[in-house]
Amino acid sequence: MSKRSNHAIVFGASGLIGWALVDQLLNSYPTADSFSKITAVTNRPLNFSKSYWPEPDSNRPQLQLVSGINLRHGDGATLADSLKQEVEDIGSITHLYYLVFTAIEDDIEEAAVNRRMFQNVIDALGLVSPHLQFVVFPGGTRGYGIYAAGGSFSPPLNEDMVNNLPLDYAKTVVYPMYRAMLDKASQEKKWTWCEVCPDAIIGFTPNGSQFSLALHWAQYLSLYAYNHAIGPHTKESQATAVKVPFPGNTAGANSLFSPVSSDTIARFMIYASLHPETCGNGRLFNISDNETPCKYGDLWPRLARWFGLEGMGPAEDLQTGSNPLRVGELPQSLSLPLPGEYIARYRAVFEKCGCKNAASAGVGAGTGN
Template sequence: MSLFTRFIPNAKTIVSVPDSKALDSLRKAVTVIDDLAPKLEFIHLQYGTFIYGTCFAEDFYMPVPLSEGLPPLRKPWADRLPYFNLSRWMDEFSRGKPWKWCETRPDDIIGFLPRPNGYNVAYPIAMFLSLYAYINGKGAQCPFPGSFGVWKALSNDAGADMIAKSAIHLSLSSNLLANGEGFNVASSSTPWSWEMKWPVICTWFGLEGIPPVDRERSETETPGPDEYIRNHEEEYKRMVKEYGLKGWKVASPSMDGSENWGLTKLNFDRQVDLRKTIATGYTDEESNAETWIRALERMRSAKVIP
């Protein structure tokens, strides 16, 4: 049984234990599952690399590669995330139960859901590149719409399919796991930067991906995906109508309320160490290119992008 517990904080978010919606939701779900499933063997929770503080871009201090054995995130940042309270409750509730549980820690999740999703990292970029190619034509050069710091920063994308496979593997390997362990998950143990990803993704759209136009660490003069689409609203509407697209709202995820946060503020290396997960016997990998292209192909098949 897998439960999704990803949490999006912002600059003003403070999570208190008794009032936490995440904790209340988890408590209700797990209690019901425990009551109704007498043969329950395992519960998998999905957290994310926020547990290492990656969402607090200006204050990130953890050494890389990020490993599960690092000391817990320090206060006050830990108090602004629900994960530690969730784990404490799970530890207490599971004590003496016949089942075990674990949590996994993907970084950016690259996947596709056939409905609007405000947490979708890939969709705003895919729609931006679709519109850019529609306006400028195939073969046009497309500068990276983010900061130079993000362009260079290393990370490990996590494809939705690869997350599912690793979760299934861990759930079926409970005899090898201690209760309540955390595991990093990703498509590949080899980290990529946008410098490596951007040309590959742009090529899929018939474009030539080139570096950002400026060399600022945390900002850029280039409009981000959301702003670019707003600036070309008429062309966007025309493209949606011409290709019969769903025309979902484009809103890139932001952790502090600023626009284009992911492509400007995540300017630090945050690659993960997968050795603990691999040690359980899970060795499946795919390239970051495969992860992105699969998500893009599914968007195209669903008439989300042309």
């Protein structure tokens, strides 16, 4: 098939990475002739007019938005039947971008459910998409054992470490299961695959996301500002600066992380999928916006400034610096509401200020993506 006839299908298209991926494809990344068709698949309904994707244009790839596809129902054959009914020209799909993840409280069940969903997609496309060339999915630093007590490895984390997870921990993570499944499914097939591994993802979704770090802080800090009469929809403006402590302890403020924009992830996934000779065969790529990690505490004043606030250090530092704690006394920060608790307590302030979307499409609203 010619390059111009490439047809991308994006599962999880309204999620944090999925939205950015569709957006990049519609904006003709990397070139105007890279793809001719895009099929964006979501579970929850998404109206194109509220998607914030660019309007259709003769110079853009043709977009079909398909909502209501639940990957947890049935098997690959069942899904194949659904896709044949809903997706135009399903047989021409060449590139699969899989951005679906369902969070479940029980880790073992979570891994099993997510593995089965991805297996259903691979099995379905195997039945209806004979021209498939490349499959790519995002893993994450959870695959490096960061949730294990004390961590599994000492940073810096490199790609070779993922195959050395402790067995008890590995069974709670779906990414090794994805790799084994794709290795088996791609044998003697014309397609190949790769995985990208981001740390903290910074990006946009049209209907909220539990995984959006930017949304988490924007929702909290904007509400904190409105609650202190700061913002475009408030009647009065504070004459003095309103200080907002870092909502965590000193260790959290000093912790290192590697943020990466969803656009960067999307572009790399697209690039990798178009270069199977160098990026295929199950390769894993760590990805971030910068080689050097940063600290939450260093970013906090800059984040707060966007919302007219003065970002301070952790409340426990502010307290213990001038008033040392007595034996057995807890730092004041432990009594302050966490961002999620603060939002739940003062959510009505958003509606009073005319910000309905801030109240209804924030953190946690996109759990069905």
